[in-house]
Amino acid sequence: MIGKLNHVAIAVADLPAAVAQYRDLMGADVSEPLDLPEHGVTTVFVRLPNTTIELLHPLGENSPIAKFLQRNPGGGMHHVCYEVEDIHAAMKRMQSEGVRVLSAEPKIGAHGKPVIFLHPKEMNGVLVELEQA
Amino acid sequence: MIGKLNHVAIAVADLPAAVAQYRDLMGADVSEPLDLPEHGVTTVFVRLPNTTIELLHPLGENSPIAKFLQRNPGGGMHHVCYEVEDIHAAMKRMQSEGVRVLSAEPKIGAHGKPVIFLHPKEMNGVLVELEQA
Numbered sequence: 001m002i003g004k005l006n007h008v009a010i011a012v013a014d015l016p017a018a019v020a021q022y023r024d025l026m027g028a029d030v031s032e033p034l035d036l037p038e039h040g041v042t043t044v045f046v047r048l049p050n051t052t053i054e055l056l057h058p059l060g061e062n063s064p065i066a067k068f069l070q071r072n073p074g075g076g077m078h079h080v081c082y083e084v085e086d087i088h089a090a091m092k093r094m095q096s097e098g099v100r101v102l103s104a105e106p107k108i109g110a111h112g113k114p115v116i117f118l119h120p121k122e123m124n125g126v127l128v129e130l131e132q133a
Numbered sequence: 134m135i136g137k138l139n140h141v142a143i144a145v146a147d148l149p150a151a152v153a154q155y156r157d158l159m160g161a162d163v164s165e166p167l168d169l170p171e172h173g174v175t176t177v178f179v180r181l182p183n184t185t186i187e188l189l190h191p192l193g194e195n196s197p198i199a200k201f202l203q204r205n206p207g208g209g210m211h212h213v214c215y216e217v218e219d220i221h222a223a224m225k226r227m228q229s230e231g232v233r234v235l236s237a238e239p240k241i242g243a244h245g246k247p248v249i250f251l252h253p254k255e256m257n258g259v260l261v262e263l264e265q266a
Contacts, residue, residue, distance in 0.1 A: 001160035004183045008141055008213060012257045021256075025230050026215075027134035048215070050137045050183045055257075076258035077210035080141060082159075082181070097158050123154075124145045124188075125209035 001090055002082040006131050007045075007052040009078040011068045015042060015057040018075075022046045022053070033057075036110050041065050043110060054110075079117070080126060083133035087114040090130050094118055106132070134223060135215040139244075139264050140178075140185040142211040144201045148175060148190040151208075155179045155188070166190075169243050174198050176243060187243075212250070213259060216266035220247040223263050227251055239265070 012018040015033065023030040031045040040063030046053035056078055058066035068078060084090040087106045095101060100119035109115030109131055118128040145151040148166065156163040164178040173196030179186035189211055191199040201211055217223040220239045228234060233252035242248030242264055251261040 001158075002181065005138070005141070005181050005186070008138070010257055010259055018257050021230075025134075025226065025232075048135065048138050053138070053213075072258055074254060074258040076253075077213070080186075080210070093158065097154075099158075120209075121207060124143055124151050125205055125207040126143055 001084055001093065002130070003085070003133060004083045005051050006081040006083050006129075006133070007054045008080050009054040009056050009129075010075065011056045011065050011072065011078040012075045013057075013069055013073060015044065015055060018055050019044055022055070028053075035059055039064075039110055041110070078127065079129050081115075081129035081131050084130045085133065087116060087130060087132035090132075091116050094130075098122065134217055134226065135263070136218070136266060137216045138184050139214040139216050139262075139266070140187045141213050142187040142189050142262075143208065144189045144198050144205065144211040145208045146190075146202055146206060148177065148188060151188050152177055155186070161186075168192055172197075172243055174243070211260065212262050214248075214262035214264050217263045218266065220249060220263060220265040223265075224249050227263075231255065 022028045029047040034043050042057045042059045044055040056065050099122040102117040106114040106116050114132045116130050120127045155161045162180040167176050173192055175190045175192045177188040189198050232255040235250040239247040239249050247265045249263050253260045
């Protein structure tokens with residue numbers, strides 16, 4: 001069911017510093033910051049040859065990343081995203097084994113594609129996003 | 134400097150359950166468990182088309198994963214590993230910008246290749262492994 005690792009998301013407290021670190025110190029291909037107000041984040045894509053690291057920083061009120069940074073002031077790994085072919089089938093399959101999905105229906109994610117998030121409690125403590133590729 | 138994302142490591146409290154979840158529920162290609170006593174872990178490789186998820190479970194006394202699971206009983210994301218061409222050059226470069234390296238010299242990692250670990254404090258709260266590819 002799952003295909004590629006689409007991205008690993010890292011919540012960062014200081015976005016310009018994190019961008020400088022990945023771009024200048026580690027020599028990675030780093031995008032311009034992209035504001036996604038509907039998701040409460042500013043995102044920077046670190047494009048590695050085989051996958052993407054997404055640096056997430058809070059944007060606006062009630063950002064989920066702001067809450068994460070309250071618990072983890074220095075930042076940290078926020079979630080992983082696996083690709084699936086059919087988001088509705090994936091949702092049913094995970095729910096059939098008792099994995100909680102954090103929305104009643106798939107939502108449109110940061111890449112304009114349908115996504116769901118799976119509860120970390122059933123996923124080895126990891127917030128897992130599934131994205132229809 | 135950094136190349137591919139070599140793997141994402143997830144510490145798991147119940148290895149057989151995590152294996153069953155990735156293999157049977159999510160349909161991924163999952164290896165047999167591999168004991169690595171010198172690293173204090175049992176590892177299972179979840180081979181995705183573009184990278185690997187490593188499920189880590191404590192093995193023996195003083196396992197670093199046991200300490201992680203004490204703090205995070207349900208498991209969680211443990212580290213990410215980026216590939217580099219020259220581990221000594223990478224070590225010098227990171228140290229030159231004040232990033233602490235968790236060993237005085239590169240060590241041989243779980244894949245038989247030289248690795249270093251970078252302190253999460255300087256890496257946005259993320260434990261980062263660099264592996265000479």
